[in-house]
Amino acid sequence: MSKLFPKSANRLPLQLGLFLLVLGSLAAAGINYYATNKYANVGYAPVQPVPYSHALHAGQLAIDCRYCHSNVEKSGFANLPTAQTCMNCHSQVKTDSPLLAVVRKSYETGEAVPWVQIHMVPDYVYFNHSVHVTRGISCVECHGRIDQMDVVAQAKPLSMSFCLDCHRAPEEHLRDTKDAAQAVTKLGWQHPGGATAQTAQGLLLKQNLNIMPPQSCSGCHR
Amino acid sequence: MRYLYLSTLLLAVLTVSVLGFRGTPSTRPPIELFPDMDHQAHLKPQAESAFFPDRRADRPIPAGTVSRDDLRDDDHLYLGKNADGTWARTFPAAVKLDAALLARGQDRFTIYCQPCHGALGDGNGITKQYGMTTTPTYFDEKRTKLTAGEIFNVISNGSQKTPEGRQNMLSYADKLTAPDRWAVVAYVRALQRANAGTVADVPADKRKELGL
Numbered sequence: 001m002s003k004l005f006p007k008s009a010n011r012l013p014l015q016l017g018l019f020l021l022v023l024g025s026l027a028a029a030g031i032n033y034y035a036t037n038k039y040a041n042v043g044y045a046p047v048q049p050v051p052y053s054h055a056l057h058a059g060q061l062a063i064d065c066r067y068c069h070s071n072v073e074k075s076g077f078a079n080l081p082t083a084q085t086c087m088n089c090h091s092q093v094k095t096d097s098p099l100l101a102v103v104r105k106s107y108e109t110g111e112a113v114p115w116v117q118i119h120m121v122p123d124y125v126y127f128n129h130s131v132h133v134t135r136g137i138s139c140v141e142c143h144g145r146i147d148q149m150d151v152v153a154q155a156k157p158l159s160m161s162f163c164l165d166c167h168r169a170p171e172e173h174l175r176d177t178k179d180a181a182q183a184v185t186k187l188g189w190q191h192p193g194g195a196t197a198q199t200a201q202g203l204l205l206k207q208n209l210n211i212m213p214p215q216s217c218s219g220c221h222r
Numbered sequence: 223m224r225y226l227y228l229s230t231l232l233l234a235v236l237t238v239s240v241l242g243f244r245g246t247p248s249t250r251p252p253i254e255l256f257p258d259m260d261h262q263a264h265l266k267p268q269a270e271s272a273f274f275p276d277r278r279a280d281r282p283i284p285a286g287t288v289s290r291d292d293l294r295d296d297d298h299l300y301l302g303k304n305a306d307g308t309w310a311r312t313f314p315a316a317v318k319l320d321a322a323l324l325a326r327g328q329d330r331f332t333i334y335c336q337p338c339h340g341a342l343g344d345g346n347g348i349t350k351q352y353g354m355t356t357t358p359t360y361f362d363e364k365r366t367k368l369t370a371g372e373i374f375n376v377i378s379n380g381s382q383k384t385p386e387g388r389q390n391m392l393s394y395a396d397k398l399t400a401p402d403r404w405a406v407v408a409y410v411r412a413l414q415r416a417n418a419g420t421v422a423d424v425p426a427d428k429r430k431e432l433g434l
Contacts, residue, residue, distance in 0.1 A: 092356065123261055
């Protein structure tokens with residue numbers, strides 16, 4: 001009687017096991033890389049109705065973020081500017097530009113400019129802009145270097161772990177709001193003393209201002 | 223066995239080439255793997271709503287409504303006018319003229335006024351290089367003689383109409399509350415005073431720092 005299985009078949013279970021291990025690791029690596037906000041959300045840069053350049057306005061002209069997003073210190077929602085805000089300058093600058101036709105129409109008729117929202121958190125997440133910026137968390141922490149973006153793209157994942165990383169160690173990010181040089185809207189500012197000086201300043205601010213970022217569920221899921 | 227590994231490698235390469243890398247700019251909306259309750263049926267600020275005819279979730283305030291704590295019964299504070307309707311020359315009683323007010327004024331001025339009027343108030347802000355040529359200086363005779371109430375009124379309602387019927391400066395009432403506008407008025411006054419300053423105004427011990 002001839003042999004049903006060749007001798008090499010003895011190694012088959014081991015080889016199959018090894019292969020499954022490789023396949024499993026690859027699948028886990030793929031999910032880890034692709035199935036989070038770092039892949040799904042970062043880089044989202046929708047086409048806007050007006051090709052407004054933050055690099056020009058906030059970067060080159062150095063107009064403060066709050067010139068347009070004027071309620072960010074008072075409101076939980078960082079508002080988009082009214083058409084009148086654009087017209088403050090564009091009633092005299094580039095008055096005939098076809099790119100601004102939507103804004104002019106909005107200013108005349110009161111119809112909204114259909115801007116596309118980029119930075120989104122799920123509806124079950126409570127986020128308040130004013131409490132962050134008035135305590136010295138810069139815009140750059142969540143939005144990146146907007147002042148260098150011609151087209152705004154989401155720079156940070158804005159995932160739960162992203163929020164918690166900062167809520168657990170706010171001292172690495174806190175700025176002194178009394179010091180105009182490190183105003184929250186100065187996106188390029190970094191502590192001249194480096195990370196250690198930043199942490200020292202942050203710890204002091206945290207203590208003095210009694211900053212206790214919530215880490216409990218109901219802090220954000222209310 | 224070799225074919226199994228090769229096809230797995232092919233699959234991995236295929237996945238990466240289709241899905242790409244993290245952070246690549248994309249105009250497509252983010253993929254939501256688990257969209258449970260991500261989008262709930264409530265009105266969001268500045269968002270759209272199919273319920274209202276104008277499709278705005280933000281509703282305009284009905285005419286004649288006064289928000290709580292926002293009864294504007296103080297003409298001096300809210301209009302810059304005296305009881306007899308003339309422009310006020312002084313600051314309203316509700317605004318305390320102190321260093322904190324000036325600091326607030328400087329802060330607000332830097333955000334909202336400096337792009338056109340310049341850090342000094344000489345009308346040479348950054349926007350002048352881009353075509354905003356009508357911005358005046360604060361230091362000419364006409365503007366140094368303005369009353370505080372008139373300056374307040376310009377910030378609140380924009381500049382006087384030109385003969386062609388347009389305003390070179392529009393209202394900033396939506397960006398600056400009435401007390402903030404008074405803080406800016408105070409800072410504008412400080413800029414005017416600084417411009418009119420002479421060496422005699424600098425304390426003797428500080429002159430050396432300025433090289434005087």
